[in-house]
Amino acid sequence: MSYSLDIQNLNKTYPDSDFRLNNVSFSIPKGTIMGFVGENGAGKSTTMNAVLNIIKKDSGTIKIFGREMGDRDTDIREQIGVVFDASNFPEVLTPAKLSKVMSGIYKQWDHSFFLDATARFKLDTRKQIGKFSRGMKMKLALAVALSHRPKLLILDEATSGLDPIVRDEVLEVFLEFVEDEDHSILMSSHITTDMEKIADYITFIHQGTILLTEKKDHLIYEYGIARCKAEQFQHIDRADMLAFKKRDYQIDVLVENRGAFERKYSGIVVDTGTIDEIMVLLVKGDQ
Numbered sequence: 001m002s003y004s005l006d007i008q009n010l011n012k013t014y015p016d017s018d019f020r021l022n023n024v025s026f027s028i029p030k031g032t033i034m035g036f037v038g039e040n041g042a043g044k045s046t047t048m049n050a051v052l053n054i055i056k057k058d059s060g061t062i063k064i065f066g067r068e069m070g071d072r073d074t075d076i077r078e079q080i081g082v083v084f085d086a087s088n089f090p091e092v093l094t095p096a097k098l099s100k101v102m103s104g105i106y107k108q109w110d111h112s113f114f115l116d117a118t119a120r121f122k123l124d125t126r127k128q129i130g131k132f133s134r135g136m137k138m139k140l141a142l143a144v145a146l147s148h149r150p151k152l153l154i155l156d157e158a159t160s161g162l163d164p165i166v167r168d169e170v171l172e173v174f175l176e177f178v179e180d181e182d183h184s185i186l187m188s189s190h191i192t193t194d195m196e197k198i199a200d201y202i203t204f205i206h207q208g209t210i211l212l213t214e215k216k217d218h219l220i221y222e223y224g225i226a227r228c229k230a231e232q233f234q235h236i237d238r239a240d241m242l243a244f245k246k247r248d249y250q251i252d253v254l255v256e257n258r259g260a261f262e263r264k265y266s267g268i269v270v271d272t273g274t275i276d277e278i279m280v281l282l283v284k285g286d287q
């Protein structure tokens with residue numbers, strides 16, 4: 001399989017911090033969207049910053065389009081569109097002027113694509129960016145990221161300030177982006193319902209360690225959460241549970257194969273799980 005991004009055994013520590021990225025490994029096949037989820041401080045931004053070479057990794061390999069990116073590899077850098085939560089453009093500029101600035105920075109800058117994107121996002125290109133709302137600034141950052149015609153989008157909480165209607169429009173744009181089979185997206189978000197809508201793969205990170213990386217459909221349709229009574233729970237093999245959590249009246253057990261589990265343990269109800277529920281069980285449950 002051919003990958004846009006391939007991360008293997010990435011390690012990173014910060015001075016004066018107990019946090020560490022711990023052998024982080026996952027890959028994004030071309031033409032797909034990877035949802036990167038985890039609680040606050042799990043290491044999502046650190047991983048993305050290491051991919052972008054904004055921070056130096058301690059060890060491991062990060063291949064973008066098959067190559068490791070060094071400081072001078074501007075050709076690779078130009079093929080990555082980035083939107084961070086705190087993306088900032090000079091407030092005195094208008095989008096029209098920003099486009100001129102960007103055309104001097106990016107070889108592939110596509111002004112007419114930018115005009116189409118701003119029109120689609122209903123952004124006034126003659127208004128000063130300082131007068132834009134937070135959501136408008138986010139949409140502008142997306143329009144900019146897309147207009148230098150990247151092959152890989154790295155989006156860190158890029159949809160967090162957007163209302164549900166705009167978010168839906170933006171998700172649509174992401175899906176259109178990956179219609180080109182050379183394009184891929186790595187996106188972190190706490191809005192896991194967005195991931196359920198558009199991601200092809202989900203990677204869970206917890207305290208700097210990858211807990212699971214899996215096809216989204218597999219997580220939704222094949223994984224399951226068995227709702228067990230205490231007596232039923234006692235008869236379940238540990239090998240058949242990924243994690244479990246005791247609730248007031250039942251024990252929730254995360255299982256990898258719903259169908260096989262139901263066949264083996266008849267009488268136990270197994271529900272499909274949402275990404276949030278699966279994450280809570282992986283992070284807060286007993287293994």
Ligand SMILES: Nc1ncnc2c1ncn2[C@@H]1O[C@H](COP(=O)(O)OP(=O)(O)OP(=O)(O)O)[C@@H](O)[C@H]1O
Pocket residue numbers: 014015016017019038039040041042043044045046047
């Ligand atoms: N420059 C830094 N120096 C020291 N520690 C840092 C630095 N940047 C991040 N950290 C720490 O690394 C850990 C992971 O942070 P990171 O921003 O990667 O998490 P995250 O998963 O993106 O979180 P969130 O969902 O809150 O954005 C945190 O404990 C954070 O305090």
